[in-house]
Amino acid sequence: MTRVVVTVMPREGVLDPQGQAVQGALGRLGFAGVTDVRLGRRIELELDGPDPRAAAQEMCERLLANALIEDFSIDLED
Amino acid sequence: MTRVVVTVMPREGVLDPQGQAVQGALGRLGFAGVTDVRLGRRIELELDGPDPRAAAQEMCERLLANALIEDFSIDLED
Amino acid sequence: MTTTPLHRQLGLTDDEFVRIPELIGRAPSDAELVMFSLMWSEHCSYKHSRRLLRRFPTTAPQVLQGPGENAGAVDVGDGWAVALKIESHNHPSAVEPFEGAATGVGGIVRDILALGARPIALLDSLRFGTLESARSRHLFTRAVAGIGHYGNCIGVPTVGGEVAFDDRYEDSCLVNAMCVGLVRSDGMLKSAAFGDGNLLVLIGNRTGKDGIGGASVLASAELSEDDADKRPSVQVGDPFTERKLMDCCLELAGADLFLALQDFGAAGLTSAASEMAAKGGVGLDIDLNQIPLREAGMTPAEILVSESQERMLGLVAPSQLDAVIAVCTRWELDANVIGVVTSTGNFTARHNGEIVVDIPALALTDDAPAYDVPQIPADAPSPLNLDDIAAPDDLADAWRALLARPNVASKRWIYEQYDHLVGANTIRRPGGDAAVVRIPGMQRALALTTDCAERHCEIDPRGGGRATVFEAARNIACTGARPYAASDCLNFANPEKGNTGWRLAEVIEGLSEALESIGVPIVSGNVSLYNESPARAIYPTPVVGMVGLLEDARTSVGHGFVADGDVVILLGGGRARFDASEWVGDAIGAPERPDLDDEARLIAATLRITATGRVHSAHDVSDGGIAIALTESALAGNVGCHVQLAEDRRNDEVLFGESGGRILVTCAPDALDAIREAAADAPCAIIGTVGGDTVSVEIGSEIISLDLTDARAVYELTLPKAIA
Amino acid sequence: MVAVVRFPGTLDHDSAARAIHAAGGTAIAAWHQDTELPAGTTAVVIPGGFSYGDHLRPGAIASRSPIMDAVRRHADAGGLVLGICNGFQVLCEAGLLPGVLRTNATTSFVCRQMTLEVIDHDTPFTRGLTDTLSIPIKNHDGAWFGDPATARIVLGYGPDNPLGSVASAAGVANHAGNVLGLMPHPEEAVDPLLGSVDGLGLFAALVRA
């Protein structure tokens, strides 16, 4: 059993309205010096199988990320 | 300027409908051996200021995470 | 240090604790004690209100199901019934407003579903502290988001509701949700279990530690400083599963595969199963190991009282089990046989082969204690002295300022976050008096509203109860629909303290008298007590959800002015006063107690008038008085008006004063005679004409007017600005 | 016959079927696990809703279901496919339409009557339609994001672009014009009682096919 962490973030250069909304909200709450906020997803998978990284890579390509607007990265924990 | 990464995940024991839906979808796509999926948020902040960790901690408590149903963790990158 | 005995920690009194061994013939196990504490809590047993609730009128020719089942139902013709119920989710929403409000919607939807009815509309009724308070802004915005999220995602339109902000709700916000559903009269399901050997099938989500103890600990006691310790694990809504549960259960009900159906509400399995058993006079033998769990290591007590959402309990004949499982599988829902009907009359639960609970089901339900609440009348109110209320320097400015109050301004910010259309049956959208929803597949339509006159209830609970019912009925009648059935949610402070018990009884009396006068039965309801903190108690807030029936959907009437030159008519004889009005913004003065005959006559006249087919608009005069009602009709129709009002009081009171029993109607000049004739014995005065781009009111020698563009900006931008 | 595709969480299938009837056609249900469209299908509508609860990304999970392969074959053969709201999201996620639908600029659900501009009258769906249509929107993730230079934008919100779509796009077609996705809900505008009949034309196009 391997725990695989997939991180999906909006692509560089793609506008992130939710990140902006959070940045605005932080500003209104009085937090100064927040110069950028980006919002993404963290997906924790428990995988049973021989090559969890390759499996996760395929999952990302087929479902977990939308290549048009998102980048993903994969980390294995143990 | 510090990049701070906030990870927000559903609390242990709290229903995670998103994770369940993704787990089901991966199964239907033919991925075997996915025994658990949990979905959370990754928030990347660019912070200007003396104590970015303390600032991020307060942001989590006041806005970024919902302590009743979510756990958060904070990492500083450089 | 002495430790508090378990039963007291669980909220049972010593007297109640003593009764348990008398009922079951031995000392209860811990699991049984927990079950008693929940089932005998206010939330589940209504122990402080049950006796008073008997006062409600609950019979009428149209009633197919009165109070007592998961929801009430009335006959709407052609073999169809409409189910309705309103319920509170106040305490969970105060703890976590998004999930609390969302699961409130989910819960009321399952009550309707339990009748085998298809949910077709939702409404809400909300109370928060003023929007100057950051906490109230947070609770308000998150509760609205939660209601929207859940309702939108399950595809039931949220077509109306109401909201008010007042300091009295700062510590105890109110989140009430109402659901209306449609079911074949002959296919309506009950919850009573029967038939030795029939199977209990749990359908839906897995069971986790959600909301454990919610019913007794949270909803049956005042919120106080040490709330953090009392917080159960918060229930998280899963509307996607709810939608599948709806689709699946309706398919099963349609195929006659359920013998009975019950939702899981407060106290979870304990309440669902004991009610099914008690109602049917049978026993149930439940194997807790057959319940799919989300977490390992849950104790029997936790499994028995978990309030995990999106679960239903069906009673299924053994021969039908395979068919039931097949449908659930198609909907990708877990379905498990967790128990069987027995003839013992006992609620029996096993865990790892051992019997952990074995008590008469009736002991949990029918034997629950019932108490009288103290009846201490409050002092009689005295009318406001107008000299104590400063007259505004400029009436037009005052008008704009009133329009800019969150209680008066447009609620568009709320209802645009709700899908109020899904289903393609919404004929009158939110923003007017009552919403109008076509009954799917029929020419008939329903008019729907929620209302409450809480300031009036505080001062004169009998009168406020009447005012609440009549406001709802007027809202319904303005659309042309006949007030047909009602559900109520009695939100009160601690009934064991001060005048609250008396207020509760008086409000129930007032609601009942008014309902009787217009022939509308209460078919379901809910009680939420202890809405108070050490600092403040809420106003008595008896929210009434009312359903009206319109024979022909095409004939519904809206509240917006229609055409230049139309005549503006004021129906009803109510006298505008500042007592308890939005203008004074406080429960002060002595508002006139609505007269039962006058109000009933006005509603009957309104229905005769709309039935002429000649009415262009109708609008109830409520918060903010006639000036605000005229503005709302003008804004909705995007055309102004000029009216003349008699100068019988100070001009500000003529404009902004409130009373029951007034409705604005417009029609073409050539329809006037027909309308007057239809009004018959109800007061009917021509007060002006529709037209122009200002709303102007002439009182004696003074003309006060408001530019429509100006008014629209104030009306629409207030709420978005207040929460930004 | 117009096939109405249904996933778990689809909400507007009945309304879409009624709209098809109102336009003079016959509707037939297609289930997400089916591998073929119903026999006799001449056009396809993917109605609105929250398929799979909108989890992960709206339309993402539904777009990977078996029925979508059949819809793809139908589209490749030139058949008409109309995706409404969640259906639009599904078609984008399936790669049958360009771009993707993202969270509204308001970051909230928006339910509002809108005036749409018909920008491209040269698709089988929009031929003969009036220049403006009154149709409501109701969605949480309705901001179209894509390359306006290469996409065929068929419907627009005009200057009032409440959701924050690129190029104010409300509806986008594939190059051939036989696959159209739009966020507004034409099935809520097929009956004078609902306030507008401007949505009928789109269903009439499906029925004609």
Ligand SMILES: Nc1ncnc2c1ncn2[C@@H]1O[C@H](COP(=O)(O)OP(=O)(O)O)[C@@H](O)[C@H]1O
């Ligand atoms: N919380 C809410 N949810 C949905 N609609 C609301 C809400 N609050 C107000 N509305 C809508 O705004 C309109 C005006 O509300 P209100 O002022 O309470 O009407 P009335 O005075 O006729 O009872 C109604 O159509 C109502 O349905």
Ligand SMILES: [Mg+2]
């Ligand atoms: Mg009204």
